[in-house]
Amino acid sequence: GAVVSQHPSRVICKSGTSVKIECRSLDFQATTMFWYRQFPKKSLMLMATSNEGSKATYEQGVEKDKFLINHASLTLSTLTVTSAHPEDSSFYICSARDLGFGGYTFGSGTRLTVV
Amino acid sequence: AQSVSQHNHHVILSEAASLELGCNYSYGGTVNLFWYVQYPGQHLQLLLKYFSGDPLVKGIKGFEAEFIKSKFSFNLRKPSVQWSDTAEYFCAVNALGDMRFGAGTRLTVKP
Numbered sequence: 083g084a085v086v087s088q089h090p091s092r093v094i095c096k097s098g099t100s101v102k103i104e105c106r107s108l109d110f111q112a113t114t115m116f117w118y119r120q121f122p123k124k125s126l127m128l129m130a131t132s133n134e135g136s137k138a139t140y141e142q143g144v145e146k147d148k149f150l151i152n153h154a155s156l157t158l159s160t161l162t163v164t165s166a167h168p169e170d171s172s173f174y175i176c177s178a179r180d181l182g183f184g185g186y187t188f189g190s191g192t193r194l195t196v197v
Numbered sequence: 198a199q200s201v202s203q204h205n206h207h208v209i210l211s212e213a214a215s216l217e218l219g220c221n222y223s224y225g226g227t228v229n230l231f232w233y234v235q236y237p238g239q240h241l242q243l244l245l246k247y248f249s250g251d252p253l254v255k256g257i258k259g260f261e262a263e264f265i266k267s268k269f270s271f272n273l274r275k276p277s278v279q280w281s282d283t284a285e286y287f288c289a290v291n292a293l294g295d296m297r298f299g300a301g302t303r304l305t306v307k308p
Binding site: 116177186187 | 231233241243287289291296297298
C-alpha cells in the first residue's frame with residue numbers, strides 16, 4: 083500500500099533556530115501533500131496544502147514566513163519551521179493522496195520541542 | 198466553511214460493550230468520509246472510508262460506519278469493543294480537495 087515517510091520523528095531545537103521536516107511518498111507520486119499540526123488534546127489542524135512545483139496554500143492564521151513549505155518533486159515536501167519558539171512545540175504530520183489507493187496516507191509525525 | 202463535529206470527547210466502555218461514535222459535517226455537496234484511529238504512541242491509521250455506493254461501510258478490526266446523507270452524519274460503530282480498541286478516533290471529511298478533521302474522541306476500554 084501507499085507509504086509516506088516522515089523525518090525526523092523527534093527533534094529538539096533551541097529557540098531562534100530553524101528546523102526542517104521531510105515528508106516523502108515512497109511508492110507513489112503525490113502532486114499534493116498536506117501539513118497538519120496537532121495540539122495537545124485537540125484535533126489535527128490543516129496548516130497548508132503543498133503543491134508540487136508551485137507555492138503552497140496556507141490556511142488562515144498560519145504564518146507563511148514562519149512555516150516554509152517546499153514541494154520540489156513529486157515525492158518530497160518539506161516544512162521548515164523558522165526562528166522556532168517554544169509555542170511552536172507541537173506534533174506535525176504530513177499526508178499525501180495516492181490516487182490509486184483512493185485515500186490519504188499519513189506520515190508517522192514529528193514531535194518538535196523548542197527549548 | 199466546512200466543519201466536522203465529534204460530540205463525544207471521551208467515551209469509557211467495558212469490554213464487549215457496543216460502541217457508536219458520532220460524526221457530523223456541515224458541507225452540503227459531495228463528500229468523501231473517513232475514520233482514522235490513533236493508538237497510543239502510534240501514528241494515524243485509516244479505519245474505513247466512504248466515497249460512494251453502499252452507505253454502510255465496513256472497515257478493519259470489526260468497525261463499520263453508516264453514511265446518512267440527510268443527517269450529514271457518518272457514525273462509527275463496533276458491536277463489541279476490546280481493550281485493544283483504546284485509542285483516539287478521528288472523523289474526517291474531504292469536500293473541497295483537502296481534509297478536515299473532527300476534534301477526535303478518546304475511547305477508553307476497561308478490561
